[in-house]
Amino acid sequence: MAMDTVxxxxxxxxxxxxxxxxxxxxxxxxEDDSQTVGAPFVDAPRMVCRDVNVYYGEKQxxxxxxxxxxxxxxxxxxxxxxCGKSTFLRCLNRMNDTVDICRVTGExxxxxxxxxxxxxxxxxxxxxxxxxxxxxxxxxxxxxENVAYGPKIHGLTNSRFELQDIVEDSLKKAGxxxxxSDRLDQPGTGLSxxxxxxxxxxxxVAVRPEVxxxxxxxxxxxxxxxxxxxxxxxxxxxxxxxxxxxHNMQQAARISQRTAxxxxxxxxxxxxxxxxxxxxxxxxxxxYITGRFG
Amino acid sequence: MKTExxxxxxxxxxxxxxxxxxxxxxRMLGIGAVVISLLFLVILFSSIVGNGYTAFxxxxxxxxxxxxxxxxxxxxxxxxxxAKLVKDAMSGLFPDxxxxxxxxxxxxxxxxxxxxxxxKMIIKDPSLIGRTVEVRVPADDEVDMFIKGYIPRNVPESExxxxxxxxxxxxxxxxxxxxxxxxxxxxxxAGDSREPELSGIKxxxxxxxxxxxxxxxxxxxxxxxxxxxxxxxxxxxxxTDFVEVNINNLxxxxxxxxxxxxxxxxxxxxxxxxxxxxxxxxxxxLMTLPTIIIASRAxxxxxxxxxxxxxxxIGASKLQTITHHVLPLAMPGMMTGTIIxxxxxxxxxxxxxxxxMVAFIVDIxxxxxxxxxxLPVQIYLWADSPERAFVERTSAAIMILLAFLILMNxxxxxxRRKFERRW
Ligand SMILES: Nc1ncnc2c1ncn2[C@@H]1O[C@H](COP(=O)(O)OP(=O)(O)OP(=O)(O)O)[C@@H](O)[C@H]1O
Ligand SMILES: [Mg+2]
Numbered sequence: 224m225a226m227d228t229v230x231x232x233x234x235x236x237x238x239x240x241x242x243x244x245x246x247x248x249x250x251x252x253x254e255d256d257s258q259t260v261g262a263p264f265v266d267a268p269r270m271v272c273r274d275v276n277v278y279y280g281e282k283q284x285x286x287x288x289x290x291x292x293x294x295x296x297x298x299x300x301x302x303x304x305x306c307g308k309s310t311f312l313r314c315l316n317r318m319n320d321t322v323d324i325c326r327v328t329g330e331x332x333x334x335x336x337x338x339x340x341x342x343x344x345x346x347x348x349x350x351x352x353x354x355x356x357x358x359x360x361x362x363x364x365x366x367x368e369n370v371a372y373g374p375k376i377h378g379l380t381n382s383r384f385e386l387q388d389i390v391e392d393s394l395k396k397a398g399x400x401x402x403x404s405d406r407l408d409q410p411g412t413g414l415s416x417x418x419x420x421x422x423x424x425x426x427x428v429a430v431r432p433e434v435x436x437x438x439x440x441x442x443x444x445x446x447x448x449x450x451x452x453x454x455x456x457x458x459x460x461x462x463x464x465x466x467x468x469x470h471n472m473q474q475a476a477r478i479s480q481r482t483a484x485x486x487x488x489x490x491x492x493x494x495x496x497x498x499x500x501x502x503x504x505x506x507x508x509x510x511y512i513t514g515r516f517g
Numbered sequence: 518m519k520t521e522x523x524x525x526x527x528x529x530x531x532x533x534x535x536x537x538x539x540x541x542x543x544r545m546l547g548i549g550a551v552v553i554s555l556l557f558l559v560i561l562f563s564s565i566v567g568n569g570y571t572a573f574x575x576x577x578x579x580x581x582x583x584x585x586x587x588x589x590x591x592x593x594x595x596x597x598x599x600a601k602l603v604k605d606a607m608s609g610l611f612p613d614x615x616x617x618x619x620x621x622x623x624x625x626x627x628x629x630x631x632x633x634x635x636x637k638m639i640i641k642d643p644s645l646i647g648r649t650v651e652v653r654v655p656a657d658d659e660v661d662m663f664i665k666g667y668i669p670r671n672v673p674e675s676e677x678x679x680x681x682x683x684x685x686x687x688x689x690x691x692x693x694x695x696x697x698x699x700x701x702x703x704x705x706x707a708g709d710s711r712e713p714e715l716s717g718i719k720x721x722x723x724x725x726x727x728x729x730x731x732x733x734x735x736x737x738x739x740x741x742x743x744x745x746x747x748x749x750x751x752x753x754x755x756x757t758d759f760v761e762v763n764i765n766n767l768x769x770x771x772x773x774x775x776x777x778x779x780x781x782x783x784x785x786x787x788x789x790x791x792x793x794x795x796x797x798x799x800x801x802x803l804m805t806l807p808t809i810i811i812a813s814r815a816x817x818x819x820x821x822x823x824x825x826x827x828x829x830x831i832g833a834s835k836l837q838t839i840t841h842h843v844l845p846l847a848m849p850g851m852m853t854g855t856i857i858x859x860x861x862x863x864x865x866x867x868x869x870x871x872x873x874m875v876a877f878i879v880d881i882x883x884x885x886x887x888x889x890x891x892l893p894v895q896i897y898l899w900a901d902s903p904e905r906a907f908v909e910r911t912s913a914a915i916m917i918l919l920a921f922l923i924l925m926n927x928x929x930x931x932x933r934r935k936f937e938r939r940w
Contacts, residue, residue, distance in 0.1 A: 321829060323753055351830035360823035362842060373831040423827070430831050456704070 230443035243493050260505045261494035263483070265293040269434065270315060275329035277310050277319065277488075284310045287329075288490040290483060292434070297456060298463045299475035299496065302485035303511065308468040309357070311485070312436050315466060316352035317345050333434075336388045353432035358437040359467075361411035361426070366403050369411040370394060373430035389429055396459065397425035398451045414478055419447025424455065428463075435459065437467040441474065455479050472512060476500050484508045541800070565919070569912025573700035575714060576664045578627055578690060580606040582635060583649040594639055599632035603654065610695065611686060622683055626690075628655040630715040655703065656696065658713040658906035660687060666699065667905055704913065708881045709895065713906030716899075718914050720881045724794055724889030725863060726923075731798020731885055732805060732862050737855050739802070741810030744851070747810070748817040749839055768807035775803045778867030784804040784872060790871040792888040800868045805858035812854020816847040849936030856929040860922050866893040892918045 224502045251284070268291035277285035285307045292298050292315075310319070317338060319325040331338050338348055350373070361369050373379075380386050387484045394400040399421040403414070411422050420440055428434055437456075441449040449471075456465060456478050469475050475482050475496060482499040484492045484507070492505040503509040582602055583925030591597050604624050608614065608818075614623050631654035638652070639645060659678050664670050668677050670684065679687075690696040751757045783789045785814050789796045820843050828838040835907035869875065875898065882889035890898070892914060899911040 316830070318826065318830060321826065346830075346832050346834050349830060353832075354826075354830040356823065356826060356830065358823060360821075360827040362824065362827060363846065372828075372833075376831075376833050376837055376841075427829075427831060 239263075245293070254289045255488070258351070259289065260492040260508075261499075262488065263290045263480075263493040266289045267294065268292060269294045269334070271332040271335075272314075273330040273332075275311070275314060275327065275331060277307070277314060278326045278328075279322070280324040285314070286488045287432050290466060290490060290493060292466060293481075294464055295460055295478040296481060297460050297467060299479035299482045300466065300468045301470070301472060301482060301511070302477055302483060302491075304470075306485040307488040308485050312438055312466060313354075313470055315436055315472050316349050316354055316420050318354060319347075320345060350430050351432055352434040352436060353427035353430055355420070355423050355427050355435065355437040355440050357422050357442055359416060359443060361414070361419050363410060363412050364501065365408045366394075366411045366414070366422060367407040370425050370429045373426060377430060379431070390425075393425040393429040394422075396428050397421040398455050399425055417444045417451070419442060419450065421455070424452070428459070432463065434464045434466065437465065439468050439470060442470065448475070471502065484511060487509070532899060533539060546618050551740050562919075567911050567912075571665050571911035571916075572704060572909040573701050574665075574698045575703065576661040576854070577653040577697050577699050578660075579695045579697060580627075580652050580654055581633075582606050584635075584639065584646045584650045586647050589639065589646050594643065594879050595636065597639075597795050600629075600637075601752065602635055602756045602793040603627055605630045609691075610690070614686075620683070622680065623686060626683060627638070628657050628714045629712060630655055630710075653697065653699070655714045658904060660696075661714060663687060664691075664696065665909075668724060684793055685863065700747050703907060704910070708879045709877060709890070709898070710879060710906050711877075713902075713904050713910060716907075716910060718823050718892065718895060718917055721890050721892045721895035721914070722917070723881050724797075724878075725891040727794035727882060727885045727889060728869075728874075728891055729859055730799040730802065731795055732801040733855070733859060735798065735802040736805045736858065738808055740806050740855070740858075741813050741851055743806070744810045744813030744817060748814050749835070749843070757928055764807050764810055767803075768811060771867075772804050772865055773871065775800050776871030778803065779868060790877070790886050790888075792890075793886045794874075794882065795885040795890075796872050796891050797869050797874050797889075798885070799893065800872060801862040801865060804865065805855075805862050808858035808861065809851070809854050812857070813847070813851040816850020816854070817843060819850065820846045835874055836845040849932050853929045853933050856932070860925045860929075863891075863921060863925070864893055864918065866891075866897055869894055870897075892921075 248270065255455055270292040272288060272290045272292075275288045276283060288311060300312065302308050313319045314327055314331060315338075319327060327339060333348070362372065364372075366389055370393050372387050374386060380389065382479065390401060391404075394403065401416060402418060403409075403422075404479050411419065414422060420443065424437075424440065439454050444452065453474060454514045456467065459465060467475075467479065479496045481493060482505075483490060483501065484505070486507050492499065492508045493501065494504065498504075499508065500512060503512060580603065583605065585602065585605070588601055589597050596760050603733045604620075607624055607627060608620065611623055614620055634654055635652065637649075656664070659668070660683075663679050663684070664687070668679055687696065703715060704717045706719055707715060708720030710716035746759065747760065751760075779796055783796045783799055785793055789799075824842050824846065825838055828842045829835075833841065869891060876888060876890065876896050877898070878888050878890050880887070896911055896918065897905045899914060
């Protein structure tokens with residue numbers, strides 16, 4: 224016991240020394256490894272994550288991640304494949320609940336409330352924190368039904384006209400309206416991959432969430448469709464808070480305000496995006512963005 | 518580098534012939550297997566059709582029936598001596614037959630059902646009394662067999678059930694166009710009977726219908742609900758593993774065991790009516806449930822998880838996700854499983870024997886609690902009957918059963934085609 228404490232203290236000092244010349248963080252973690260470099264915390268955060276650990280059965284996929292998400296920002300998450308970006312993103316609206324073997328510890332607060340609290344209902348939570356998945360996954364229903372489904376189940380409107388307005392508005396926001404306005408009754412699955420992804424964005428937007436989580440939304444898209452989605456994200460930032468996972472570093476540089484770099488389940492560095500790409504603080508981040516490690 | 522490349526190509530090329538030969542052998546084996554199974558199918562069908570197609574035609578004797586006022590002059594038209602009308606008409610055709618035993622032999626050419634037919638006519642239309650009408654009455658089954666050539670002329674008289682004399686009369690009837698072969702409507706409109714020429718499959722088909730109705734109404738909702746619970750809600754633990762193993766076990770339990778269970782539980786304990794489609798349906802439900810549950814779970818599993826995530830991701834509750842998205846996509850698979858289960862149930866005999874659905878039942882059941890039998894049991898009963906005429910009826914009933922089975926399985930295939938992979 225005493226021995227442990229001594230080691231703990233030694234670690235703490237070690238950390239202190241190492242980050243001395245860097246920005247002082249409020250990290251609660253005690254291990255050298257898990258110390259995040261940079262500015263993971265902001266004033267007036269929209270979401271607050273503290274000491275988040277995620278386990279798939281025995282295997283730990285996320286270790287001690289502490290991070291804030293600011294209001295109306297685009298936060299990009301980058302990192303090598305399998306480092307836990309999707310896993311962490313899915314924690315933010317409890318999508319990991321659907322994975323039986325997945326276990327989450329730590330705190331994730333939305334507007335000051337722990338979303339993993341027993342009293343929290345995931346249905347309103349997911350209405351508040353929407354998600355766009357890596358692979359476009361429209362329902363095998365009409366384009367209209369796809370977008371209208373969320374507002375319908377949440378009872379956002381009772382009138383058909385209002386619903387039509389919501390659908391039109393959402394499709395416009397997703398930059399898809401002009402392409403599909405004359406065939407809303409056709410199956411959403413009949414659209415091209417890029418159109419499907421924008422349909423999924425429209426579907427997420429239609430519920431009027433406050434936070435939108437996007438897991439590599441452009442990985443299946445060609446450059447033109449990608450540009451459309453990027454413009455969209457930039458526009459959406461006015462109204463929403465966006466957390467986006469991307470493998471495309473140019474994309475992260477173009478659209479995000481802050482960038483978080485994950486490595487083997489740990490959050491290595493969080494900093495303003497231009498700083499991460501021009502002057503990374505951590506050696507691992509530097510290796511990754513310069514392509515020495517991928 | 519170059520030499521290495523060519524040598525690789527040489528090795529590949531030298532192996533190619535062997536690879537293609539292997540492929541060819543495999544294809545031949547496959548074709549062989551398909552051909553053999555098709556051959557058996559063809560043999561099965563042709564033997565059944567060959568035996569049974571004659572059952573769809575039936576010999577009738579054209580008689581000029583005189584609805585004698587004397588005979589029908591009774592207070593209760595039901596109890597009049599209609600057999601006498603038939604006998605008189607027959608005797609009228611063969612005035613030369615006088616001896617008592619000869620007459621009896623002559624009258625035996627006509628089915629005993631002829632009297633009932635006349636009774637029905639009179640009750641329906643009493644104005645016929647006193648008139649003479651040409652009526653087609655069914656010939657006896659032995660006559661029918663003789664006409665159809667199943668009783669050869671050249672065997673000794675003692676070895677056939679039609680005497681030389683009867684043979685001569687039949688020839689005379691044929692010559693005078695008094696013996697016709699018509700479409701056998703009785704076969705489709707009558708229940709079971711001891712007389713082959715009066716027996717039909719309507720009773721059994723109706724019984725099968727009611728039994729399957731009960732089975733469907735019970736097993737589809739229960740099976741789907743169980744599958745949805747197990748697949749979507751149940752936690753993965755030892756208890757659900759245990760349930761899963763047992764469901765798979767149930768699917769392999771011999772069906773007669775379910776019959777014994779039905780006998781012990783539904784009849785002896787709950788006191789449900791014996792021989793009734795209600796109990797038959799319940800027993801078959803036990804038998805088809807595992808099939809439906811397994812098929813339903815498989816089709817639930819095949820719904821892509823991305824659809825579930827999409828629904829959950831915009832805040833649909835679990836139940837909404839299932840009812841709005843998962844079930845509609847899984848439904849074709851579930852229905853296919855159900856139809857296949859129903860087809861199994863339609864062909865099932867053994868468990869129904871245990872609960873008394875093997876009784877000889879003449880009346881066509883009017884509901885799920887009436888005594889009834891089902892098609893396969895009817896086939897079993899007829900196959901067990903000694904009369905030659907039941908042989909063709911057995912095959913004909915099998916043809917009907919097969920037709921229903923093909924219809925059901927065809928529907929299953931169509932459903933699968935129609936709804937397959939819409940996402
Ligand atoms: N459902 C799961 N069950 C078990 N392990 C999982 C599951 N999902 C992810 N993992 C594991 O968790 C780790 C992180 O996976 P995750 O999907 O979060 O990576 P990622 O950073 O999104 O990678 P990519 O960039 O390739 O999408 C991986 O090692 C992966 O094997
Ligand atoms: Mg991922």
